[in-house]
Amino acid sequence: MASKTRQRKGVDETLVKVVAHPLRVQALSVLTERPASPKELAAELGAPVGNISYHVRELENVGLIELVDEKKRRGAVEHFYRAIARPLLSAAEWEALSPEDRQGFSAWIIQLLLADASQALAAGSFDARSDRHLSRTPLLVDEKGWRELVEIQATALKAVLEVQAASAERLTKADGEEGIPTIAAMTFFEMPPKRRPPS
Secondary structure, three states, X not given: XXXXXXXXXXXXHHHHHHHOOHHHHHXXXXXXXXXEOHHXXXXXXXXXXXXXXXXXXXXXXXXXXXXXXXXXXXXXXXXXXXXXXXXXXXXXXXXXXXXXXXXXXXXXHHHHHHHHHHHHHHHOOOOOXXXXXXXXXXXXXXXXXXXXXXXXXXXXXXXXXXXXXXXXXHHHHOOOOOOOOOOOOOOOOOOOOOOOOOO
């Protein structure tokens, strides 16, 4: 129950907590890939253990990571954390969720995207390729246009997953090619109505 309550904290508050410090963003990125202790994160990120422990506590407080293991090491206990996994949902499962639960899932994905983008920008890989894509396109559509956008996104996601599957097959046969770590992000969402200036 406590975990559920943490998930439903204000989205703005949670996002601010995540991006409040680069180390916190980097720690979250690592913990989405594998479990790690603050000591391991400190060694990997080149930061003092005390600093990392503080950021790990903040991530746990907003419900983004969870304690998964404890190991005794030389009279002390080392705690291991990982990012809380969110399942992939079908369209029907998504529609069955409450608005609060949908918002929790959406906030989680946005947080991961922010963490991924921040890490790539800091490393210089975000713009290393001139053909990378980044766009923001405000639109005004009717109901038919909205449904068409839904179809475009679904078709694009299917194509992206097919590319991933084909790449995985080629990489298993390739000699020495490691592959290109990539994030594919797609979204469109309804904005609140624009406020008209006072007459």
